[in-house]
Amino acid sequence: xxxxxxxxxxxxxxxxxxxxxxxxxxxxxxxxxxxxxxxxxxxxxxxxxxxxxxxxxxxxxxxxxxxxxxxxxxxxxxxxxxxxxxxxxxxxxxxxxxxxxxxxxxxxxxxxxxxxxxxxxxxxxxxxxxxxxxxxxxxxxxxxxxxxxxxxxxxxxxxxxxxxxxxxxxxxxxxxxxxxxxxxxxxxxxxxxxxxxxxxxxxxxxxxxxxxxxxxxxxxxxxxxxxxxxxxxxxxxxxxxxxxxxxxxxxxxxxxxxxxxxxxxxxxxxxxxxxxxxxxxxxxxxxxxxxxxxxxxxxxxxx
Numbered sequence: 117x118x119x120x121x122x123x124x125x126x127x128x129x130x131x132x133x134x135x136x137x138x139x140x141x142x143x144x145x146x147x148x149x150x151x152x153x154x155x156x157x158x159x160x161x162x163x164x165x166x167x168x169x170x171x172x173x174x175x176x177x178x179x180x181x182x183x184x185x186x187x188x189x190x191x192x193x194x195x196x197x198x199x200x201x202x203x204x205x206x207x208x209x210x211x212x213x214x215x216x217x218x219x220x221x222x223x224x225x226x227x228x229x230x231x232x233x234x235x236x237x238x239x240x241x242x243x244x245x246x247x248x249x250x251x252x253x254x255x256x257x258x259x260x261x262x263x264x265x266x267x268x269x270x271x272x273x274x275x276x277x278x279x280x281x282x283x284x285x286x287x288x289x290x291x292x293x294x295x296x297x298x299x300x301x302x303x304x305x306x307x308x309x310x311x312x313x314x315x316x317x318x319x320x321x322x323x324x325x326x327x328x329x330x331x332x333x334x335x336x337x338x339x340x341x342x343x344x345x346x347x348x349x350x351x352x353x354x355x356x357x358x359x360x361x362x363x364x365x366x367x368x369x370x371x372x373x374x375x376x377x378x379x380x381x382x383x384x385x386x387x388x389x390x391x392x393x394x395x396x397x398x399x400x401x402x403x404x405x406x407x408x409x410x411x412x413x414x415x416x417x418x419x
Contacts, residue, residue: 149166153271154186194229218231326340341353363378375400
């Protein structure tokens with residue numbers, strides 16, 4: 117059975133398209149990674165750590181580690197840093213970016229953030245780890261290592277009731293190798309999302325959200341989430357990714373710390389039999405060091 121699966125993936129490698137940027141079930145808590153405009157949107161110093169282990173029962177399956185930092189500064193400025201490391205089989209890539217945002221006060225309660233992301237992607241592939249069936253050296257087994265600079269843009273609109281996010285973390289298609297025989301590229305991904313926070317009772321909130329993802333060569337992917345929050349301290353709910361997966365979501369807030377967990381299972385019947393589970397953890401730390409400065413700037417603007 118495993119040999120048949122391996123043969124299918126080998127044949128697909130000659131002509132294939134795929135989502136190069138990682139999916140996140142807990143995307144509401146890692147927004148800084150995909151949208152530079154989110155830097156400073158929380159009016160605080162925020163640190164986020166994310167670990168996503170995909171197909172945990174399969175050796176060398178996709179694994180993602182992400183770190184982001186967001187800070188609200190004076191003069192309506194927000195700054196951020198995001199680092200994402202992806203590893204799957206013989207490939208490993210690390211994306212490092214610096215985020216800058218500027219806040220516009222559209223009215224007393226609504227804020228629009230415009231952002232830009234600058235950095236690049238360190239890509240490495242080592243085909244020498246692939247099994248050989250001949251004693252002669254394979255000339256195609258050459259390591260690939262390259263740094264591709266890129267920039268991205270985004271916009272984030274929010275108030276107490278809703279939020280809307282639009283971003284393109286990478287604006288340019290960049291080849292991963294100079295060899296004309298290799299056509300792998302870092303392709304442009306676009307994201308459009310939004311959500312609302314509805315008060316059902318003084319202690320219970322309902323937070324539905326939607327995230328659309330699009331990349332050339334793949335159909336539009338939609339994440340639909342429904343989360344209930346008790347006193348904004350305990351979040352729990354479900355998320356459905358079209359033609360892909362179903363996730364159980366949970367988040368616990370303790371003081372300045374937020375700890376979240378997502379358990380994801382495939383909804384495609386042919387994959388559900390292979391025990392391809394996904395585990396995602398997120399840790400957020402929010403410090404209020406610059407919160408007062410941002411609030412003072414907002415009060416001055418309103419006056």
